[in-house]
Amino acid sequence: MNKHIPLVALIGNPNAGKTALFNALTGLNHKVSNYPGVTVERKVGKVQIESVMVNILDLPGTYSLIPESQDEAIVVDEVNQWNQMIERPVCIISVVDSTNLNRNLYLTSQLLDLGIPVLVALNMTDLARKKSLRIDTSELQKKLGCAGVVSVAARLEEGIDDLKNAVKSILDEKVPNKHNKMVPLPEPIRDAIEPVSDWLMKQKPIHLRMAQAQALRAVSSNNNWQFETDGLSTLIKTAREKVNDLGFPHSTLEATIRYHWLDQIVPPMDMNIKTKTQSERMDNILTHPVLGPFIFIGILAFIFQSVFTWATIPMDWINNGISMFGDGISGLLPAGILRDLTVEGIIGGAGAILVFLPQILILIFFLALLEDTGYMARLAVMMDKAMTMVGLHGRSVLPLMIGYACAIPGIMSTRTINSWRERLVTILVTPLMSCSARLPVYALMIGAFVPEKQVWGFFGLQGLTLVLMYFLGTATALILSIFFSRWIKAEHNRSFIMELPPYRAPMMKSILRQVYTRGKLFITDAGKIIMAISICLWFLASFPRNETDSRINPNLTYSYASKIGHMIEPVIQPLGFDWKIGIGLVTSFAAREVMVSTMATIYNVENESDKVISLTDALKNDVDPVSGKHVYTPLVALSLMVFYVYAAQCMATFAVVRRETNSWKWPMVMIVYMTGLAYFASLIVYQGGLLLGFS
Amino acid sequence: MGFKPEQKVRLIRKMAFNGPIQVRIRDCIISLRYEDAACIHIELNE
Numbered sequence: 001m002n003k004h005i006p007l008v009a010l011i012g013n014p015n016a017g018k019t020a021l022f023n024a025l026t027g028l029n030h031k032v033s034n035y036p037g038v039t040v041e042r043k044v045g046k047v048q049i050e051s052v053m054v055n056i057l058d059l060p061g062t063y064s065l066i067p068e069s070q071d072e073a074i075v076v077d078e079v080n081q082w083n084q085m086i087e088r089p090v091c092i093i094s095v096v097d098s099t100n101l102n103r104n105l106y107l108t109s110q111l112l113d114l115g116i117p118v119l120v121a122l123n124m125t126d127l128a129r130k131k132s133l134r135i136d137t138s139e140l141q142k143k144l145g146c147a148g149v150v151s152v153a154a155r156l157e158e159g160i161d162d163l164k165n166a167v168k169s170i171l172d173e174k175v176p177n178k179h180n181k182m183v184p185l186p187e188p189i190r191d192a193i194e195p196v197s198d199w200l201m202k203q204k205p206i207h208l209r210m211a212q213a214q215a216l217r218a219v220s221s222n223n224n225w226q227f228e229t230d231g232l233s234t235l236i237k238t239a240r241e242k243v244n245d246l247g248f249p250h251s252t253l254e255a256t257i258r259y260h261w262l263d264q265i266v267p268p269m270d271m272n273i274k275t276k277t278q279s280e281r282m283d284n285i286l287t288h289p290v291l292g293p294f295i296f297i298g299i300l301a302f303i304f305q306s307v308f309t310w311a312t313i314p315m316d317w318i319n320n321g322i323s324m325f326g327d328g329i330s331g332l333l334p335a336g337i338l339r340d341l342t343v344e345g346i347i348g349g350a351g352a353i354l355v356f357l358p359q360i361l362i363l364i365f366f367l368a369l370l371e372d373t374g375y376m377a378r379l380a381v382m383m384d385k386a387m388t389m390v391g392l393h394g395r396s397v398l399p400l401m402i403g404y405a406c407a408i409p410g411i412m413s414t415r416t417i418n419s420w421r422e423r424l425v426t427i428l429v430t431p432l433m434s435c436s437a438r439l440p441v442y443a444l445m446i447g448a449f450v451p452e453k454q455v456w457g458f459f460g461l462q463g464l465t466l467v468l469m470y471f472l473g474t475a476t477a478l479i480l481s482i483f484f485s486r487w488i489k490a491e492h493n494r495s496f497i498m499e500l501p502p503y504r505a506p507m508m509k510s511i512l513r514q515v516y517t518r519g520k521l522f523i524t525d526a527g528k529i530i531m532a533i534s535i536c537l538w539f540l541a542s543f544p545r546n547e548t549d550s551r552i553n554p555n556l557t558y559s560y561a562s563k564i565g566h567m568i569e570p571v572i573q574p575l576g577f578d579w580k581i582g583i584g585l586v587t588s589f590a591a592r593e594v595m596v597s598t599m600a601t602i603y604n605v606e607n608e609s610d611k612v613i614s615l616t617d618a619l620k621n622d623v624d625p626v627s628g629k630h631v632y633t634p635l636v637a638l639s640l641m642v643f644y645v646y647a648a649q650c651m652a653t654f655a656v657v658r659r660e661t662n663s664w665k666w667p668m669v670m671i672v673y674m675t676g677l678a679y680f681a682s683l684i685v686y687q688g689g690l691l692l693g694f695s
Numbered sequence: 696m697g698f699k700p701e702q703k704v705r706l707i708r709k710m711a712f713n714g715p716i717q718v719r720i721r722d723c724i725i726s727l728r729y730e731d732a733a734c735i736h737i738e739l740n741e
Contacts, residue, residue, distance in 0.1 A: 252700075283717070283724075284708075287710070381726040382710060382714070394715065495728060496727060497726070498715075499725055500717065500725070
């Protein structure tokens, strides 16, 4: 990072609105939602304040500087780095929820001890105003002894300029950083922890205040790796005994002292906790022990049904658009290799994928909606018991649900799970949740081979088949969790504590932004891979050219692709797959959706005309030249879909698992178990189907 | 998370099959498992 650009760090409790503030400051569009712990990594954005460029750092939310989970540990590691003068920020913006000041300021009081100027951003002042809470900012600043207090409403982008000005005056060193006051320590306690703070000061050149704060934390927190040094741990032990003798249980010492101080500054309002809030009334229904789960199932069914029914309209437009575009290009270019490559390779291959964009966007939209309203947090609570029974955690629900869109952000979001075993098991099974990259494969097969019938009057058979595929992946994920959690060693930390954010009306702007970002990612990232593979594949499928053979599709028959495909055919024949599907399986190791574009490219090459053909029709009409039977039957389609439910076919996922688990072992485990599962499940479906008399 | 000595709490709801309970602390709703809640001493009031 550029050393000359000053750094400003955003720190605050989960759901205090750090990311919303980050977006408002930097103009970047990062995901904001109503689920504690959406930000799970550090992010940096730039902002121009007058003539100065400043880097803004967004960190995961934490309740204190004693980490409970991976995402909180990221914050604490970052702060420890600053203590060693590495990438130390010029100022910290402590983001607090104004409607819950007393508790939010606890973290602020810890930040004040770091010796870095602290600006308090009183966020959600709009909500505080509604509750007629009035906060005197200059009074608060004086009492806390911080560099400044600014009222903002990040979601409405109010007060952002005031905050920028406050940062500017710290940059200009207009604000002296001297009147910071240490949380007053009663003398006996200060004496008790003095050996610890003295030891810390001898180790590192830190000032007294920071040494005392660190000593206080070392004595209070039970498992803190940073203080595990031989000489120090005996000192800490002695200090704890002294403190306990004084009548302060050491484990709550830091909290007792800090809250004692904070209660004088912002007296906790004696709120009437008997009146029911709006959210509570909604929870009476939505998290009702009996009704709640049914509502959830209803919501899921609605989402999957709409993915299939609503999306068909824009899908038809895209389909027609692509074939018109292909025809147009085909008319412009002279016949030859260039035309074949453009029409068959690029437009045929990439176009086949583009068609599924509407379905993916609808799915993302609903997931974002569930998160933004606050429903997802309730889901974690409702599912905790069931999840624990299969070896997972209530907080595993969000990663698994995100897995329906993409396993990668799902795996990242497991960082909020505070126990390693539950987190690892969640990581291992998340790729079994049918992600949006499988959707094109399912949709293609279902569209071509499942009749458009109604069952029980209101369910479409096609939608139902899709739900079945999702159900298969989900059920397997849950069952395998039991085995994985038996296998992986347990540790002690098995707790579930979660704040339930108030329900709020979804911010359409932020949801649509997410949908847009995802869609763009799909088109650009996936598009690049698909484009490259489509072009390579077109070459492999079209060369070497054979002009002497007079059969209908000589190019494909003698091509390299055909040779590769025939090589793997014996392995996949028992699953009902022919060599063309074999090529698709090979190419989809880069990413699953490539399967569809592979098929499209192959069938376009095979087709003699210069038009872009419909893949669905091509699949339906493909006949084996020897036996004269159809290559694809509903049974083959089912076997193929089941294969895709389980198969490990996403390089990016393995890279993320490698990073999150910090070992090659777990990605390897994942590849082996998923591939094995895919093969055997498909084998059972196809051979079982044949035995039962289906063809 | 807002649990501190002498803090007033109200039990809002228990989930089915001994799932996590929900409690209200001031304006916040916190959900926690039985085992975690058992670590907190409470005095009944009213």
